[in-house]
Amino acid sequence: MRFHGRDLRKGRISLPNQAYLLTSVTLNREPIFGHWLAASTLAREIHLAGQAGMVDTLAWVIMPDHMHWLVLLKAGSLRQPMQQLKSRSAIAVNKIAGTHGPLWQKGYHDHAIRHEKDLRAAARYVVANPLRAGLVKQIGSYPFWDAVWLQHR
Numbered sequence: 123m124r125f126h127g128r129d130l131r132k133g134r135i136s137l138p139n140q141a142y143l144l145t146s147v148t149l150n151r152e153p154i155f156g157h158w159l160a161a162s163t164l165a166r167e168i169h170l171a172g173q174a175g176m177v178d179t180l181a182w183v184i185m186p187d188h189m190h191w192l193v194l195l196k197a198g199s200l201r202q203p204m205q206q207l208k209s210r211s212a213i214a215v216n217k218i219a220g221t222h223g224p225l226w227q228k229g230y231h232d233h234a235i236r237h238e239k240d241l242r243a244a245a246r247y248v249v250a251n252p253l254r255a256g257l258v259k260q261i262g263s264y265p266f267w268d269a270v271w272l273q274h275r
Contacts, residue, residue, distance in 0.1 A: 136199035141180065141235040143244050144191045144204060147227045153186035154225065160215050161266045164189065167211040176203045181245040181269035185255065190248045192235075192269075204230050245269050 148154050155161040161184045168191060172179035177193040193203070212225035235244050252264035261267075 135234075136195055136201070137234075138195055138197060141192065141194050141241055141244070142200060143233040143235060143248070144193060144200065144230055145188060145232075146191075146204065146208060146230040147188040149224050149227050151187040154215065155184050155189070155266070156186035159218055163214045163218060164211045165266055165268075167207055167214060170210070171203050171207045174203070174206070179268075179270070180241070181248045181271075182267060183248050183251045183264075184266040185251055185257075190251060192241075192244055192248050200232055242271070245271065 155164060164184050165182075168179060168182050168184075168189075171177065172193075175196065176198050177195055179191065179193055181190075181192040183190050191207070195203075208226045208230075215225055216222050233244075235241050249261055249267045249269055252258050252267070253261050258264045
């Protein structure tokens with residue numbers, strides 16, 4: 123079964139103080155973020171989106187053709203931070219690549235994390251993506267992920 127952007131929006135509810143796992147896929151699953159500069163640019167945009175005040179970023183990972191973003195929604199709807207992230211990252215990546223046009227597929231997938239005990243499991247799922255995809259043998263070897271549970275030195 124194939125879903126389209128409008129199907130992903132059916133029944134979507136955005137609740138403040140609710141954690142969500144958000145997933146967005148590049149257009150035609152192009153491995154755009156397999157390039158260091160593009161992935162670094164998206165990582166910066168995720169960081170900036172977390173500072174904008176609509177969400178608290180809990181964890182994220184950038185894969186070559188998609189991203190996962192675990193957030194706590196603070197205000198507004200999920201559509202707002204996702205739309206801003208996708209738009210700002212597309213503009214920035216197109217600028218550095220000397221290209222133009224869409225970077226992301228329309229829509230995104232969201233999954234509400236309803237229980238506190240499921241939050242860390244969702245974060246583990248997010249940061250273990252490169253390991254499961256065979257991109258690295260150890261999670262710490264992959265450069266494009268972060269989680270608030272880590273202590274930065």
